[in-house]
Amino acid sequence: AKRDHRGQHLQFAAPMGAEARDRAVLLAELRAAIENADLFLVYQPQVHLDTGDLIGLEALLRWRTADGRLVPPDEFIPVAEHSGLILPLGRWALETACQTLRELQTAGLAPARMAVNVSVVQLRDPGFFDMVCAALSTNELQGQHLELEITESVVVLPTQLLQSTLNALRAHGVTIAIDDFGTGYSSLSYLEQLPLDRIKIDRTFVQQLGAPQGGRVAEMVVQLGRKLGLQVLAEGIEDATAWQTLQAMGCHDGQGYHIAYPMDKAALMRWLAQA
Numbered sequence: 001a002k003r004d005h006r007g008q009h010l011q012f013a014a015p016m017g018a019e020a021r022d023r024a025v026l027l028a029e030l031r032a033a034i035e036n037a038d039l040f041l042v043y044q045p046q047v048h049l050d051t052g053d054l055i056g057l058e059a060l061l062r063w064r065t066a067d068g069r070l071v072p073p074d075e076f077i078p079v080a081e082h083s084g085l086i087l088p089l090g091r092w093a094l095e096t097a098c099q100t101l102r103e104l105q106t107a108g109l110a111p112a113r114m115a116v117n118v119s120v121v122q123l124r125d126p127g128f129f130d131m132v133c134a135a136l137s138t139n140e141l142q143g144q145h146l147e148l149e150i151t152e153s154v155v156v157l158p159t160q161l162l163q164s165t166l167n168a169l170r171a172h173g174v175t176i177a178i179d180d181f182g183t184g185y186s187s188l189s190y191l192e193q194l195p196l197d198r199i200k201i202d203r204t205f206v207q208q209l210g211a212p213q214g215g216r217v218a219e220m221v222v223q224l225g226r227k228l229g230l231q232v233l234a235e236g237i238e239d240a241t242a243w244q245t246l247q248a249m250g251c252h253d254g255q256g257y258h259i260a261y262p263m264d265k266a267a268l269m270r271w272l273a274q275a
């Protein structure tokens with residue numbers, strides 16, 4: 001009875017607000033978009049800062065609505081995560097990214113690997129490891145061809161299951177990057193608790209490089225990563241100065257508009273053929 005009472009109280013105290021209604025509408029639209037194949041991936045090159053050599057591609061989701069508007073992933077990924085829709089959506093993104101890498105290999109244009117963003121919600125799904133293995137083998141890829149970028153947009157503490165899933169993936173050759181390091185919910189404790197290969201420096205820290213003493217956080221993250229034996233990749237490199245500064249700090253790799261914009265598959269193939 002107490003439970004009922006509390007439930008009722010909550011219901012009256014917090015009727016479905018505008019925000020919740022918007023989220024419900026967005027969710028319905030996203031479901032339809034998945035069915036109508038209105039989602040696609042774009043790919044952004046990642047390079048080695050010392051040589052400029054291409055080391056990989058990051059796959060990023062795009063949603064084009066019927067009226068031609070592009071909905072940014074920051075808007076729909078959280079909705080997909082909270083509803084569980086991230087499971088089929090994330091699976092589609094992973095399978096499509098693997099298929100693209102295979103096509104690039106067949107065309108003789110392949111970079112070493114494809115990086116795919118995964119939500120912690122996906123990682124905690126018991127079927128995740130098998131799904132990744134199936135996506136790789138269907139496309140005749142090895143674990144080394146895939147990197148998973150862990151992004152946090154919901155608070156989820158590392159669990160035994162998460163750790164063992166990451167360990168199994170790494171035993172399979174898949175590498176793990178922690179995304180947007182230093183922002184949001186990612187924290188120093190993750191570095192100790194999660195088996196990782198790479199830290200990605202969030203672009204907000206890279207953008208501060210131009211300001212007086214603005215590079216201190218970026219430099220600290222580079223040193224921290226190196227000390228832990230991890231690869232460090234800076235995102236959001238928008239000019240040659242940022243590239244040079246990060247390289248001088250000892251940052252291994254980078255990506256950003258100065259190197260290349262995220263491109264759809266056709267544009268990517270042209271870019272790779274010219275590079």
Ligand code: C2E
Nearest residue numbers: 060061073074077093117118119151236237238256257262
């Ligand atoms: P992210 O993983 O941190 O991706 C990097 C974002 O920075 C991308 O935004 C990219 O387009 C943008 N970017 C790249 N270079 C530059 C630059 O030089 N300057 C600036 N200002 N921005 C740059 P995007 O594509 O809008 O993606 C936003 C976020 O959505 C991603 O952040 C990621 O967290 C999430 N996301 C995208 N695709 C997926 C996906 O398939 N699954 C999951 N779970 N999340 C995804």
Ligand code: CA
Nearest residue numbers: 058117149179
């Ligand atoms: Ca990412």
Ligand code: CA
Nearest residue numbers: 179180200235
């Ligand atoms: Ca990032």
Ligand code: CA
Nearest residue numbers: 151179180202
């Ligand atoms: Ca981000």
